[in-house]
Amino acid sequence: MRISAGIIALCTTLGSYSGSQAATRCTDSDYSGAYAFSSIGTLVELPPEGRALLGTLLQAGRFLPDGKGGLFIETNASYNGIVINGDIPATYKVTPDCFINFDLVLPFPLSIPSKFVGVLSQNNRQMALLLTEPSGTVVKGDHYKQDLRFCGLKDFAGGYSVELHGTTNVPRNLAGRFQRIGRLVADGDGSFTATTIANYNGRVTPENITGTYTVSSKCYVTLNYTAPAAAGSEVIL
Numbered sequence: 028m029r030i031s032a033g034i035i036a037l038c039t040t041l042g043s044y045s046g047s048q049a050a051t052r053c054t055d056s057d058y059s060g061a062y063a064f065s066s067i068g069t070l071v072e073l074p075p076e077g078r079a080l081l082g083t084l085l086q087a088g089r090f091l092p093d094g095k096g097g098l099f100i101e102t103n104a105s106y107n108g109i110v111i112n113g114d115i116p117a118t119y120k121v122t123p124d125c126f127i128n129f130d131l132v133l134p135f136p137l138s139i140p141s142k143f144v145g146v147l148s149q150n151n152r153q154m155a156l157l158l159t160e161p162s163g164t165v166v167k168g169d170h171y172k173q174d175l176r177f178c179g180l181k182d183f184a185g186g187y188s189v190e191l192h193g194t195t196n197v198p199r200n201l202a203g204r205f206q207r208i209g210r211l212v213a214d215g216d217g218s219f220t221a222t223t224i225a226n227y228n229g230r231v232t233p234e235n236i237t238g239t240y241t242v243s244s245k246c247y248v249t250l251n252y253t254a255p256a257a258a259g260s261e262v263i264l
Contacts, residue, residue: 053125057151059094062170063087063246066156067192070106072163077137082107083194084166089173089245096120098129101245108196111135121147127154145170178246184215189223203228213240219250 066086073081088102098117103110113134120128129143145156145168154170175182191207209223221236238252 052123053121053147053151054123055096055119055121056094057125058092058119058121058127058147058154060092061173061176061246062090062092062154063173064090064156064168064170066158066166066168068158068164068166070164070166073137073161074139077139080106080109080136084164085193086168090170092119098131100131102134104134105193108194125151127156129156143168173246175246177244178242179244180217180240180242181215182246183213183240183242183248185213187211187213189221195227201227201230207234209234217241219252221252225254 064087066084068084070077070081070084084104084106086102086104088100091099091101096118098119100115100117102114103112105111111134115131115134117129117131119130122128125147127143127145127147129145131141131143133139133141139161141158142160143156144159145154147154152172156168156170158164158166158168187210189207189209189211191205193205194203195205196202204226205228206226207223209221211219211221213219217239219238219240221238223234223236225232225234232255234255236252236254238250240251241249243249
């Protein structure tokens with residue numbers, strides 16, 4: 028059984044994190060460049076046209092602010108296991124105390140006005156973000172500034188901590204909440220190994236994984252591997 032991004036909702040974290048610190052005062056120009064992001068949350072209530080998407084929301088992609096109040100967002104979203112890709116323009120305004128107010132129209136199938144609020148930290152290299160409008164949503168994102176502008180296989184090499192969580196629909200005996208933690212080692216040439224512990228809806232099992240990966244020029248990493256307990260493969264972006 029193949030488990031693809033279309034039927035598994037996952038949030039992947041690779042790397043490490045540090046404490047928060049921010050500049051004393053901020054302006055629009057302090058927010059520029061490329062920021063990788065991931066977000067996780069729940070859509071509790073939506074307009075009628077979006078009710079099919081209620082449930083767990085997970086996203087990964089890039090925010091590309093221009094330092095002048097303009098922004099382009101590249102996003103790969105999983106709405107309760109329904110995966111939709113969308114690229115959308117947005118605007119932002121940075122307050123003197125380093126909060127950022129975002130205005131945009133969410134991509135299809137929602138296509139409704141939305142507002143985010145974020146706060147810069149780590150010398151403007153990190154941001155925590157909340158979706159504040161529309162109501163009926165509980166979604167939080169983490170953003171990290173990227174120095175690379177063009178990526179290849181060798182840019183993803185060495186050891187990384189791994190955390191995955193979300194929901195899976197198949198196979199039926201494992202359907203439900205899902206989590207995985209572990210350590211991944213990439214060889215810089217398209218192959219990786221990982222030592223992990225997985226939890227399939229309360230069933231905990233150690234899993235050693237081997238797989239392959241690709242890196243796009245925009246620095247997206249896609250992992251392809253066999254998930255032993257699921258007897259299938261997961262495709263993780």
